[in-house]
Amino acid sequence: MPMFDWFYDEVRQVGTDFTDAEQVKRYDSNMGDRSGEIQKLIDVLKLDSSQTVLEIGTGTGSIATGLAAVCEHVYAIDVSKAMLDYAAAKARRHEVGNITFAEGGFLSYRHSGKPITRIISHFALHHLPDFWKSVAIQRMYDQLENGGILYIHDVVFSFPVHSFETSIDTWIESIARSGSSFDAAELCAHIRDEFSTYGWILEGMLRSSGFHLASAEYNGNTYATYLCMKRE
C-alpha cells in the first residue's frame, strides 16, 4: 500500500463501474470480436514464444487470452476483481494455462516472475489523471527489460482545442452511426468523468520517461496508438 496520504486511489472506479458484474458482462459483449486487434498486436509487437507480456488493465481478458496462444507467458492485471474473475473464466474456457491474473494497477503492481519484454495498455491508461499517467509510464519503463516495447492504445485527443465541442460531438455521433453497442451516455461519461488527454501531452510523458517513441498513430482525432522502445 502507498505510504502517502496524497497517493492516488487507483482502485476507486471513475466513469463506468467495472466492479459491477453486469457492467463487466456488458463491456465484454459491446467489444465484440477482438481477433483483428489481437492479430495486430501479435504483428506489431512481433510476439512469439520468447516474449513475456504484461497487460495492464486487462478487463475481460480477451487480449490476454488471445496473446497467450503465441507468447511464453502473459501477466494480466487489473484493479477490478470482477473483471479478473470474468477474464480468468474466459481463459479457462479457452484452456489457456500460461496467464497469471493478479489484482493490481499501473501505480501499485510490483512484478515478480519472468522478465517482461512487452507491456500493453489497451483502453486503460485514460483511467488515471495526467500527473498519475506520467507516474504510471515511468513505472512501466522501469518494469520493462532493456530492448522491450510498450504499446499503448487509447482514446486520445488530437483536435484543436478551439473546436473541442464540435470534435467531441462529432465523435459521439459517428460512433452512434457506426452501429456500436456503446451508447451516447457511456461516451459522455467517458469524456466527463474519465481522463482522456491530448496526444502531445502523452508524447511528452513517454519521451521524458526515457522511451524512444518509435511511432505515434492518430486515428480520427480521438484515438491514438504509441509504440515505445526501451533502448538496449
Ligand SMILES: C[S@@+](CC[C@H](N)C(=O)[O-])C[C@H]1O[C@@H](n2cnc3c(N)ncnc32)[C@H](O)[C@@H]1O
Ligand atoms: C475500458 S477497460 C479495457 C479493458 C481491456 N484492456 C480491453 O481493451 O478490452 C479498462 C480496464 O482498466 C481497468 N483499470 C482502471 N484503472 C486501472 C488502473 N489504475 N490500473 C489497472 N487497470 C485499471 C478497469 O478496471 C478496466 O478493466
